[in-house]
Amino acid sequence: MTDSTRPDSPLAHYVSREPFDPYTVESMTPEQEQYFMASQWRMMWWKLRRHHLAVVSGLILLFFYLSILISEFLAPYHLHTRDVFHIHAPPQALHMFHKGGFVGPFVYGYQTELDETNLRWVYTIDRAKVQPIRFMCVGDDYKYWGLVEGRFHFFCPAEGGTLFLLGTDRLGRDVLSRIIYGTRISLTVGLIGISVSFLLGIVFGGLAGYYGGWLDSIVQRMIEILRSFPELPLWMALSAALPVNWSPIFIYFGITIILGLLDWTGLARAVRSKLLALREEDFCTAAVLLGAKPSRVIFRHLMPSFMSHLIASATLSVPAMILGETALSFLGLGLRPPITSWGVLLNEAQNINVVALYPWLMFPVVPVIIIVLALNFFGDGLRDAADPYK
């Protein structure tokens, strides 16, 4: 073709005298660099963040879990405060304006009458009694986490007034306050239960998946048997077996352990299948050849690669536990007063009369639904994010 490409003629070319750094050619933009250098957890976080429903659910969960730290402060009344003059009082609606003027958040007081034919109290709203809510106020005594005494509340009823935003129960206790206190128990039941089931799942699933062989078949059979058993009757049988003379706090731990004892099968299966796949990988063989003990191989080399999956599936099995506890307490086989969970509160709503006459006693079901939904959506998001390299 042209002269310059002929092999015998020296090529005229330009050589730059500038020093040359080869890395400048394949340099990345700061964003790219951030992306490629990011750790797995960071990438999971990025992926999770794009899942809006999961983020919102996560925030709701965070809100509820933080609230259990300061339940005493948030609840306007104490867990056991009884207002004997307001038994089965309907919820007081929150108002802002009174006769066209702005008052701030307030409630109208009750007008109480005795219905002599049906022998029950009838409450009507008295538009004359304006009871502004006090904020950051001094109210019922409480012991913060049973240790420190305090009287300070986030909001309380007006002096001499009442503040039953969600009504009262058959002993005249504020339903809202009891729900706030119940959050502490209901949410921790799931946490403790899942830790038990997590531990069992990792141990059994790890043994089965890593060693295989007869150990694997035994664990597999065990899982199959537990799975083929209807969960609730088994829970019922086990919690009926808890000694009657145990203190409520022991019963609480007993119930959480029972919930965890029957739940590990799903996790164990996940661990097993992951281990079966991973133990054939080169890095695992290398670790074994270098003389690592099985425990080190499992926990140091294999575990990190599927921990995220485990956490996601654990999140998805917490709702079943919360619902399980609620069901057991509802039947009267679960937690016992004075320990108060949402299930214990719902125990009050056990018959049809409640639905007809005092429907506000069913309010504790609202947080149950919210939490279960939030955990499901959050778990789904986590599961999608668990494998950020896909």
Next chain:
Amino acid sequence: MLTYTIHRIMIMIPTLFAISVLVFVIIQLPPGDFLTNQIAELQSQGESVAMEKIEFLREQYGLDKPMIEQYAIWAGIWPGENGFSGLLQGDLGYSFEFNLPVGDVVGDRVWLTFLVSFTTIIFTWLVSFPIGVYSATHQYSWGDHTLTFIGFLGLATPNFLLALVLLYLANVYFGTSIGGLMDPEYLDQPWTWGKFVSVLEHLWIPVVVIGTSGTAGMIRRLRANLLDELQKQYVVTGRAKGLPPFRLLMKYPLRMALNPFIADIGSLLPQIISGAAIVSVVLSLPTTGPMLLSALQSQDQYLAGSFLMMLAMLTVIGMFLSDLALAVLDPRIRLGGGTLR
């Protein structure tokens, strides 16, 4: 097929055996037994009349023997007072609370439990099938989001409360009598058309209530399966060849996505029986739930044990049937000799 069936039955036997051991251990867990409680109660009242009967029962059912022997007698692999007479021989033991053989007490209840569970499975299918298909074919549409959300709501609402509310609404709007599985006047009556209709009128509440929790899971799985199938090449080919969308959907991907529907009976059944147990307590249905609860609380061990055993049996047999159906549908499974899961 025959080898697969035999293989499957061989697995079932040790499973049932292990379950029976588990059940027995659990019902033995609480300290004491029904008779010791009874004796304590009678003694506190200064009575001794029934003591002979209690002694007789204690011997009859071997309550004075060590636990392993008790188990063996209950299961029918060891001769008790009446020779071999246990679960294997169809003798479920004696209910101390009702003073009747367990078989007589249980009677219809197991069948009604079966009826409720069976109807619930049908209901779950009928609801989740169209919804699952719609959600998968209209992924991320408003309809998909709404239906999925409703499904989740069903999953998140505690069964028993939903049961209460529906019961109330049914009473207010349809005048259905509260509780039970039929109107009171049909109790202990022979089966007539009126009784049948009455049962149907009452059956829908537990079925809807128990069904809601399973439906969400079913919808989710069907949707995921169908979505996987819809992305495969043969669908693209079919579309390229000009198959109408509905026909294309029916002809291939839906059939593939159906397998889990059958396989899911295995995981659905324990869930439904669990749900039935608590819902029937609330609705006071004449199924196993309420009686199991009271038997557990009063330590009526043979009644509770036999109930648990029967629930487990119902589940295991249901799973067995679903595996068989799956094997008929999918040659890969029966040739592989193993189960899907």
